[in-house]
Amino acid sequence: MTLSFDPDALELPRGHFIGGEYVSGSGAGLEMRRPSDGAAFAECPVGDAALVDRAVDAARAALAASGWGRVRPRERVKALQAWADLIEAEAGRLAQLEAVASTRPIAQIADIDIAITAEQIRFFAEFADKEGGDQVPTADDQLGMIMTEPYGVVGAITPWNFPISMAGWKLGPALAAGNAVVIKPSEMTPFSTLYMAELAVRAGIPAGLINVVLGDGPVTGNAITGHTGIGKISFTGSTAAGAAIMANVARTGIRPMTLELGGKSPQIVFGDADLALAADCVTRGIIANAGQVCVAGSRLIVDETIAEALAEAIAGRMKAVRPGATWDAATQFSPIISERQIGRIGGIVEAAQARGARAVCGGRRMERDGYFYAPTLLAGVTETSPAVTEEIFGPVLTMQTFSDEGEALALAGHPTYGLAAGVFTRDLSRALRVTKAIQAGTVWVNRYGRSRDHILPTGGYKSSGIGKDLGREAYRANRRLKSVLVQL
Numbered sequence: 001m002t003l004s005f006d007p008d009a010l011e012l013p014r015g016h017f018i019g020g021e022y023v024s025g026s027g028a029g030l031e032m033r034r035p036s037d038g039a040a041f042a043e044c045p046v047g048d049a050a051l052v053d054r055a056v057d058a059a060r061a062a063l064a065a066s067g068w069g070r071v072r073p074r075e076r077v078k079a080l081q082a083w084a085d086l087i088e089a090e091a092g093r094l095a096q097l098e099a100v101a102s103t104r105p106i107a108q109i110a111d112i113d114i115a116i117t118a119e120q121i122r123f124f125a126e127f128a129d130k131e132g133g134d135q136v137p138t139a140d141d142q143l144g145m146i147m148t149e150p151y152g153v154v155g156a157i158t159p160w161n162f163p164i165s166m167a168g169w170k171l172g173p174a175l176a177a178g179n180a181v182v183i184k185p186s187e188m189t190p191f192s193t194l195y196m197a198e199l200a201v202r203a204g205i206p207a208g209l210i211n212v213v214l215g216d217g218p219v220t221g222n223a224i225t226g227h228t229g230i231g232k233i234s235f236t237g238s239t240a241a242g243a244a245i246m247a248n249v250a251r252t253g254i255r256p257m258t259l260e261l262g263g264k265s266p267q268i269v270f271g272d273a274d275l276a277l278a279a280d281c282v283t284r285g286i287i288a289n290a291g292q293v294c295v296a297g298s299r300l301i302v303d304e305t306i307a308e309a310l311a312e313a314i315a316g317r318m319k320a321v322r323p324g325a326t327w328d329a330a331t332q333f334s335p336i337i338s339e340r341q342i343g344r345i346g347g348i349v350e351a352a353q354a355r356g357a358r359a360v361c362g363g364r365r366m367e368r369d370g371y372f373y374a375p376t377l378l379a380g381v382t383e384t385s386p387a388v389t390e391e392i393f394g395p396v397l398t399m400q401t402f403s404d405e406g407e408a409l410a411l412a413g414h415p416t417y418g419l420a421a422g423v424f425t426r427d428l429s430r431a432l433r434v435t436k437a438i439q440a441g442t443v444w445v446n447r448y449g450r451s452r453d454h455i456l457p458t459g460g461y462k463s464s465g466i467g468k469d470l471g472r473e474a475y476r477a478n479r480r481l482k483s484v485l486v487q488l
């Protein structure tokens with residue numbers, strides 16, 4: 001069976017999904033264009049504050065009617081496992097709904113995004129009847145306990161770069177922990193999240209526990225983060241939007257939040273590293289999803305003695321990418337999400353070149369339909385160049401060289417971001433020394449990127465975020481603690 005499909009023949013879900021039903025949008029929608037060919041193909045409705053109210057009411061009603069947060073936890077485990085099974089069974093349509101609007105090639109959606117998301121839902125489900133509170137030491141005539149309880153309704157907002165995965169990161173732990181969710185996917189990639197919510201109901205998760213309200217940040221996102229009926233907010237997106245959300249939450253009533261934000265992650269290659277391995281990992285770390293990855297390893301920091309050889313090896317790999325439409329099963333290299341974003345990438349690269357940077361490869365838009373930018377390696381950049389300081393969110397790797405470990409660490413630090421880092425060396429002591437010194441929420445040694453284990457939490461230091469997704473931390477973040485002291 002081929003995964004390739006005709007995007008014009010695909011039937012799209014219409015409207016929002018509230019209380020287990022599709023609800024048609026009102027008013028003018030936002031024009032949606034396919035990144036693979038630039039064609040306008042749909043409109044995304046914009047849910048207003050009244051619709052968000054309706055979604056929160058539906059979530060509360062579903063919690064009350066189903067007792068989701070109070071049922072025997074094993075019931076939640078079974079319902080979530082059935083949902084994961086159905087997601088796998090419906091992978092064909094789910095992958096098409098993802099591929100048509102997003103930058104994710106269909107083969108990678110099927111093999112990576114859907115497979116991992118189903119496993120992550122199972123992973124989080126298993127916490128429901130295993131992770132609990134604690135009994136703590138107190139005086140002999142007292143009993144001290146820490147109870148854990150769900151928040152009620154969690155508000156989730158996700159970005160466009162991995163829509164299924166991001167929805168899974170938010171929905172899996174929130175539901176396993178006994179909450180209902182009002183989720184807003186990106187206005188550029190809403191369809192897969194809608195279908196995941198539909199599948200949840202078909203799998204037996206009570207209608208109304210997942211409500212999907214479509215729309216943009218200023219209207220719909222703002223209504224979600226400002227809604228006092230929402231007990232916790234979980235956001236993944238840019239640092240700028242994260243800051244706007246913090247301000248809105250401060251204005252409308254303080255509630256806890258998890259913020260997974262941007263990054264500008266270094267990949268440090270020492271002179272003793274396995275060169276071929278480093279070239280593979282560094283290249284994959286910046287060309288996966290055309291660099292539109294929060295943990296993209298966008299800054300190569302390399303020992304000057306191997307810089308030329310490594311640059312040549314990376315450039316060779318970059319030139320070999322096979323771009324194509326996301327609905328073509330042979331495609332490996334993704335388009336950029338929008339005309340606006342590809343223009344921004346080009347602008348930053350040109351500004352770097354004007355300051356003396358040299359494109360070892362790439363440095364231009366690809367000549368084909370849609371929004372494709374050639375994988376780019378920029379040498380000769382300065383520390384203050386926007387190509388080095390700003391999150392580009394494209395397949396652009398800057399290269400800086402060092403002569404000793406201290407200089408490598410100084411270059412690796414970023415004034416605001418601290419999401420991830422890669423270290424390549426055969427020297428174990430150095431690997432651990434550098435790992436300890438780096439300010440980042442994740443460090444990969446002699447590899448770059450997550451594995452298929454879900455136990456390692458992900459999240460940033462500094463302005464890259466607050467709190468964690470994945471791991472047991474993500475489950476715990478969806479329950480609040482109540483301290484109980486009983487006088488006997």
Ligand code: NAD
Nearest residue numbers: 158159160185186216217221237238241244260261262294
């Ligand atoms: P974005 O911040 O523009 O949008 C993300 C989501 O937030 C969208 O649904 C958008 O509609 C919504 N939004 C925007 N402004 C808002 C506001 N003021 N109030 C409420 N909602 C608002 O980000 P994007 O361009 O969709 O995604 C790319 C960004 O996401 C990058 O910065 C990337 O690093 C980050 N990201 C981080 C992680 C992580 O785990 N740290 C993972 C994926 C993506």
